Every structure is written in C-alpha cells, then in structure tokens.
Amino acid sequence: MEYDVIVVGSGAIGGSIAYELSTRNLNVCRVGETDRVNAASKAAGAMNGCFGEVTSGLLASDYGRLKLRMDRQAQDLWPTWAERLERSSGNTRPLFSAIGTQVLLNSAGMDEVDTVNYEAIEQTLKEYGEPFETIDLRTMGWLNPDHLVRPLRGLFIPNEHSVNSHLLLEKLDAALMAGGGTLKNENARRVLAEGEVVTGVELNSGELIWGKKVVVAAGVHSLDLLNEFDNLVKKIPPLFSGYGVSILVKLPDDLPLPDSVIRTPNRAFACGLHCVPRGDGILYLGATNILSERPKQQALVSDVQFLLDCAVDQLNLDLHNAEIISIQVGNRPIPADGFPLIGECGIDGLWLATGTYRDGLHQSPLLAGYIADCLTDVKSTDLDLSVFNPVRAPLTGLARESTVQETVKQMFATGYEYRWDIKPYWLPLLDKGLSSNYQQLIDDLHPSFTPPPELVAFSYLYESMRLRLSQYYKEWS
Ligand SMILES: Cc1cc2nc3c(=O)[nH]c(=O)nc-3n(C[C@H](O)[C@H](O)[C@H](O)COP(=O)(O)OP(=O)(O)OC[C@H]3O[C@@H](n4cnc5c(N)ncnc54)[C@H](O)[C@@H]3O)c2cc1C
Numbered sequence: 001m002e003y004d005v006i007v008v009g010s011g012a013i014g015g016s017i018a019y020e021l022s023t024r025n026l027n028v029c030r031v032g033e034t035d036r037v038n039a040a041s042k043a044a045g046a047m048n049g050c051f052g053e054v055t056s057g058l059l060a061s062d063y064g065r066l067k068l069r070m071d072r073q074a075q076d077l078w079p080t081w082a083e084r085l086e087r088s089s090g091n092t093r094p095l096f097s098a099i100g101t102q103v104l105l106n107s108a109g110m111d112e113v114d115t116v117n118y119e120a121i122e123q124t125l126k127e128y129g130e131p132f133e134t135i136d137l138r139t140m141g142w143l144n145p146d147h148l149v150r151p152l153r154g155l156f157i158p159n160e161h162s163v164n165s166h167l168l169l170e171k172l173d174a175a176l177m178a179g180g181g182t183l184k185n186e187n188a189r190r191v192l193a194e195g196e197v198v199t200g201v202e203l204n205s206g207e208l209i210w211g212k213k214v215v216v217a218a219g220v221h222s223l224d225l226l227n228e229f230d231n232l233v234k235k236i237p238p239l240f241s242g243y244g245v246s247i248l249v250k251l252p253d254d255l256p257l258p259d260s261v262i263r264t265p266n267r268a269f270a271c272g273l274h275c276v277p278r279g280d281g282i283l284y285l286g287a288t289n290i291l292s293e294r295p296k297q298q299a300l301v302s303d304v305q306f307l308l309d310c311a312v313d314q315l316n317l318d319l320h321n322a323e324i325i326s327i328q329v330g331n332r333p334i335p336a337d338g339f340p341l342i343g344e345c346g347i348d349g350l351w352l353a354t355g356t357y358r359d360g361l362h363q364s365p366l367l368a369g370y371i372a373d374c375l376t377d378v379k380s381t382d383l384d385l386s387v388f389n390p391v392r393a394p395l396t397g398l399a400r401e402s403t404v405q406e407t408v409k410q411m412f413a414t415g416y417e418y419r420w421d422i423k424p425y426w427l428p429l430l431d432k433g434l435s436s437n438y439q440q441l442i443d444d445l446h447p448s449f450t451p452p453p454e455l456v457a458f459s460y461l462y463e464s465m466r467l468r469l470s471q472y473y474k475e476w477s
Pocket residue numbers: 008009010011012013014015031032033036037038039040041042043044045046047048049186187188189217218219220221222225242243244245246286287288329330331332333353354355356357358359360361362363
C-alpha cells in the first residue's frame with residue numbers, strides 16, 4: 001500500500017499537518033510514538049504568544065518580522081481550528097485554558113533586556129493596532145510577589161490566549177483517526193528514497209511504509225532521520241535542543257486560578273517566566289530554555305529549583321504551598337540561525353517542517369495549512385515562507401557587530417535573574433572577559449556567518465556545538 005503522505009512526528013506540528021492533510025481527502029499515515037517522551041509540544045505552556053513573544057531581537061531582521069506576521073496570522077486561526085478539532089475528534093472539552101495575557105515588567109532581570117523587550121511589545125501592539133490596555137498593577141489581583149521583585153508596569157492583551165497542550169495532542173490523535181487517517185504508534189528509523197525521489201520510511205521495527213510524499217516533523221530529532229542523505233543534511237542548519245522544564249502544580253484550596261496567562265517579556269535566552277491556568281486547580285509554571293548538546297529526557301535539579309524560586313518569588317508567594325503534579329521536560333527545535341526549517345528539501349517529495357523554537361505550538365495550525373497548501377496546490381494563506389526553505393545558507397537575524405554585546409547583556413541578565421550580588425568593580429571585568437571570549441569564538445567560527453546570541457553563549461561552553469556550526473558554515477563558504 002502506498003500512502004499519499006507520510007508525516008513523521010506526533011508533536012503539535014506533525015499532528016496538525018497530518019490532520020489538515022487528512023481533511024483534504026489525502027490518504028495519510030502519521031508515524032511516531034504517542035507517549036511523546038521529551039517532545040516540546042507536551043511540555044509547552046501553549047501560550048498563543050504573538051505580541052507577548054516580541055523582543056527587540058525578533059524585530060531586528062526581516063526574517064524575525066516575518067515570524068511575527070506568522071504569529072499574528074496564527075492567532076486568527078485558532079478559534080476555527082479549535083472548533084474543527086472538536087467536531088472531528090468528538091472531544092468537547094474546551095481547548096482554550098486562559099483568556100487574554102497579562103504582561104508584567106518586574107524588577108527581576110535587567111533594564112536593558114526586560115524593559116527594552118516590554119517596550120518592544122507595547123510598541124508593536126500599537127503598530128499593529130492590536131487592542132491592549134495598560135493595567136494598574138495593584139489591580140492585578142492574583143499576583144502576590146516578593147517585594148524585592150515587585151512588578152513595575154503591566155499591560156493586558158485581551159486576544160492572546162492559551163490552549164491546553166495535552167488536550168490539543170489528544171484531540172489531534174482522535175481527529176486524525178476519526179477522519180480515516182492511519183496512526184503508527186512507533187518511531188521511524190530513517191527516510192527512504194530511490195535516486196532523488198522519496199519513497200517512504202522505515203520504522204524502528206524494520207517495517208517499511210511507502211508514500212508518495214514524506215513530511216518530517218520530528219522536532220529536534222528531525223535531521224537524524226535524514227542521516228543517509230549526508231550531502232543534503234550538511235547544507236541544512238543543524239538543529240540544537242532548547243531543553244526546557246515546566247511544572248504543573250495543584251494550587252492550595254484558598255488560592256484560585258488566574259483567568260489569564262501571566263507572563264514577563266522573553267528574557268535572557270529564555271521564554272520569560274509565565275503561568276497558565278489549566279483548569280481543576282492546576283497551574284502550569286514555565287519555563288527554562290537551556291541549549292544542550294543532546295535532547296534531554298529528565299530535568300536537572302538546578303532548573304527545577306530555579307523555575308520554582310522564580311515562580312514563588314515573582315508571581316505568588318502562596319505557591320510555596322502548591323503540590324507538584326508533574327515536572328515536564330521538552331526540547332525546543334532550534335536551528336543554527338534561529339529561523340524555522342519549512343519546505344521541500346533537495347529530494348523530490350521530502351518536506352521538513354520544524355525548527356519552530358519557542359512559538360511552534362502557536363504556529364501549528366498555520367504551518368499545517370501552509371504545508372498542506374504546498375502539497376495540494378490549494379492556497380489558504382498569502383504567506384510566502386520560501387525564505388525558510390531548509391537547504392540554505394545561514395539567515396542573519398541580529399547584525400554581527402551587535403552579537404557580542406547582546407550575548408554579554410543576556411548573560412548579565414541571567415545573573416540578575418539569579419539575584420547575583422556582584423560588587424561594582426567586577427562588572428567591567430566580567431564584561432571585558434565575556435566580550436573578548438565571545439568575539440574570539442565568533443571570529444574563529446567564520447569571517448561573516450554569525451550564530452544568534454544563545455548559540456554564541458552555549459557553544460562557548462560546548463565544543464560539539466562549535467563543531468556542528470563550523471561544519472555547516474564550511475558548506476556555504
Ligand atoms: C518548556 C517549553 C515551553 C514552551 N512553551 C510554548 C508556548 O507557550 N507556546 C508555543 O507556541 N510554543 C511553546 N514552546 C515551543 C513549542 O513547544 C515548539 O516550538 C513546538 O511544540 C515544536 O513542535 P514539534 O511538533 O515540531 O516538536 P515536538 O513537540 O518536539 O514533537 C516532535 C515529535 O516527534 C517525535 N519523534 C522524535 N523522533 C522520532 C522518530 N524517529 N520517528 C517518529 N517520531 C519521532 C517525538 O517523539 C515528538 O512527539 C515551548 C517549548 C518548551 C520546551
């Protein structure tokens with residue numbers, strides 16, 4: 001039997017693409033274990049982050065601004081997407097878990113990072129004519145932070161919600177099956193091709209599945225499936241894992257759930273501190289983002305400790321009384337240049353849909369529609385994402401001359417978030433030391449290609465990351 005399309009990956013991206021394709025009368029097989037160990041989608045807060053995700057770095061390039069347009073378009077798709085999933089899956093539990101987002105700027109972190117990003121959010125909301133209101137922090141009823149990290153400013157974005165990521169994945173599975181799609185609860189070993197044409201995938205059990213087209217959406221593991229196409233993979237930005245921890249807690253009886261998402265702006269390489277109500281007294285606390293050499297399955301004590309300290313201190317001191325329901329670990333797929341890998345890649349019929357970093361869950365209906373449009377020659381969006389074609393030289397986000405300074409700033413902001421206590425005479429010394437180390441690293445890597453700040457910071461620590469970057473840069477030199 002030959003399927004029209006095989007989709008590899010059972011996260012939000014693979015799940016959404018498979019479902020969308022199956023509703024377009026294609027015979028679809030989705031491959032991948034449904035327990036989704038270390039999947040980003042399962043650990044995600046699932047904020048429909050659009051404006052709340054804006055940073056000065058995102059706005060610094062055309063590619064970043066294109067990502068913002070994708071986020072904005074995705075925002076409009078969610079209400080219909082939720083209705084479609086409800087109808088197709090027969091599961092009527094509401095998908096949205098919070099209505100609106102409160103963005104708070106507090107005294108944790110650093111002016112040059114947090115205030116700058118907060119103001120970038122406010123400015124972008126104005127430019128897009130998006131409704132929002134400035135809020136009096138004393139009326140942000142639910143907050144009860146430590147005085148040392150009290151909020152300074154706040155705004156409410158009424159149209160930026162969140163969904164329950166576990167329920168979304170459940171609904172995607174059920175919707176695909178109900179629509180006649182096939183679901184193989186097993187991982188793939190490799191993609192198969194004859195000559196320059198894709199033919200299917202081999203499962204870990206050795207079973208072969210044939211398909212006219214294959215879409216690989218296996219998150220941070222996606223490129224592992226293409227190992228046999230060495231010449232091709234060398235030209236695709238390597239994927240790094242943005243290992244993240246999030247925690248579900250059951251609130252004490254006298255602490256009600258907040259109605260909306262509460263978050264800080266993105267800060268210090270990470271996605272900002274946030275909490276998201278999940279119903280039944282369960283609150284999601286997120287999240288860390290540490291680039292690691294390999295995807296992780298278990299959380300480090302240090303990350304759990306840091307996240308809980310931040311949540312109790314900055315959000316609500318009464319959280320110390322909450323019960324931990326689960327500690328979730330996910331790996332964000334982060335490409336070497338920080339931008340998504342979307343499109344057909346080098347082998348006829350082989351598509352990649354990954355590299356979504358920290359807003360992939362929100363973008364999943366949009367990417368599903370886009371990939372399905374490409375495979376069926378129907379046009380449901382005016383977006384042209386061809387610049388994100390996976391076989392590419394590195395895209396430039398932040399200008400090379402700003403990268404060292406930005407990396408140092410973000411590192412310092414991490415220190416302040418940890419409430420370090422540095423005497424003033426240390427600061428210029430640290431600045432100088434970090435700056436010259438990072439400059440040296442960038443100069444050694446390549447004369448013009450420059451990694452984004454988080455990759456500079458972490459590849460300074462890990463040789464394997466430097467090696468992967470320099471091999472990729474060499475291919476395009
Ligand atoms: C802690 C955390 C919080 C986040 N918060 C948000 C948020 O609030 N909003 C937002 O939009 N985004 C958020 N993100 C980012 C978002 O989760 C990702 O961008 C997105 O979920 C990526 O989806 P994916 O389907 O590509 O990858 P994943 O969710 O990682 O899924 C990949 C799937 O492929 C499977 N797979 C792996 N290898 C194979 C194989 N060999 N064969 C078959 N299948 C395989 C995996 O098991 C997994 O199920 C967050 C991420 C993390 C880690």
